[in-house]
Amino acid sequence: MADVVAVLGRGVVPADEPLLYADDFGVLRGDGIFETIHVRDGVPFLLSEHVSRMARSADRMRLDLPDAAAMIGLAGQACDAYGPHEGALRLVCTRGRETGGPPTVFATLKPVAPAILAARRDGLRLAPLTLGYGVHTRAAAPWLLGGAKCLSYAIAMAAVRHAGELGFDDVLWTSEDGFVFEGPTSSVVWAEGEVLYTVPAETGVLPGTTNRYLFDRAEEVGFVTAEKIPTVAQLAESDGVWLTSSVRGISPVLAIGENELAMHPLTRTLQRLLGFPTPD
Ligand code: PLP
Numbered sequence: 001m002a003d004v005v006a007v008l009g010r011g012v013v014p015a016d017e018p019l020l021y022a023d024d025f026g027v028l029r030g031d032g033i034f035e036t037i038h039v040r041d042g043v044p045f046l047l048s049e050h051v052s053r054m055a056r057s058a059d060r061m062r063l064d065l066p067d068a069a070a071m072i073g074l075a076g077q078a079c080d081a082y083g084p085h086e087g088a089l090r091l092v093c094t095r096g097r098e099t100g101g102p103p104t105v106f107a108t109l110k111p112v113a114p115a116i117l118a119a120r121r122d123g124l125r126l127a128p129l130t131l132g133y134g135v136h137t138r139a140a141a142p143w144l145l146g147g148a149k150c151l152s153y154a155i156a157m158a159a160v161r162h163a164g165e166l167g168f169d170d171v172l173w174t175s176e177d178g179f180v181f182e183g184p185t186s187s188v189v190w191a192e193g194e195v196l197y198t199v200p201a202e203t204g205v206l207p208g209t210t211n212r213y214l215f216d217r218a219e220e221v222g223f224v225t226a227e228k229i230p231t232v233a234q235l236a237e238s239d240g241v242w243l244t245s246s247v248r249g250i251s252p253v254l255a256i257g258e259n260e261l262a263m264h265p266l267t268r269t270l271q272r273l274l275g276f277p278t279p280d
Helices: 025-029 047-060 068-082 114-122 154-165 209-221 232-236 267-273
Strands: 004-007 011-013 032-040 087-094 104-110 124-130 170-174 187-192 195-198 224-227 240-245 249-256
Touching: 004 068, 011 068, 025 087, 032 047, 032 068, 047 068, 047 087, 047 209, 068 087, 068 104, 114 249, 124 154, 154 170, 170 232, 187 209, 195 209, 209 224, 209 240, 209 249, 209 267, 232 249, 240 267, 249 267
Parallel strands: 124 170, 124 249, 195 224
Antiparallel strands: 004 011, 004 104, 032 087, 087 104, 187 195, 187 240, 240 249
């Protein structure tokens, strides 16, 4: 499948055509927001949930995001050009140019990276790394933009590189006081008996659309759901841990630092519940 790029107000453009001005605040400062959406057979999954979250991020950033109909229309243009395939759709809105004018809004759509498919099947080993905040810091500090999906993922990517250098696949963000937040691009879910847990949004983690969908249906596979804030040691002692996000779906966590974890027996059941194909 060829990559697709669509620009608000212009429609689909050649994917290798330069798109941004050199003074776009998205480039200069990472000042903007985005969403990543799983496309199934050419249809964006949970599109209105993603567009609603994008509007919440825009509100937090005082950013002038076009209305939901415009964003849904843009996603539709990209998907129509892509065809009935699996893919990863990004919707991006930057603060626009330093010289003024409207926000820069575009969509990209491309195949899912093989590493994501492998993580869904084989699992992940996580390095617990501190984000440097206390567990309650972001609740009282809105400028830290907890819970907003901002473009500035440089720290997140640096952490993933650092984890790779240590021999891990991904990161478990922790608070400076040793509590669990989330992954740099994912939510954390874990099981204790018949309870499926995640970390509450008031800690500043991004409320995951995948988690919402999973928790709304968990009862169908015998789980009740709840939220709490575990320490890394408590998480490692649970019955099973996963990272969830839109394109990866739900990937089993097989190690956290020095602690080896077993794959929970309901892992494939949860993947099927989210509508992802399973290897067995
Ligand atoms: N937390 C962070 C920091 C993320 O970047 C993401 C997704 O990219 C998630 C959680 C999971 O969100 P979703 O399930 O909506 O993809």
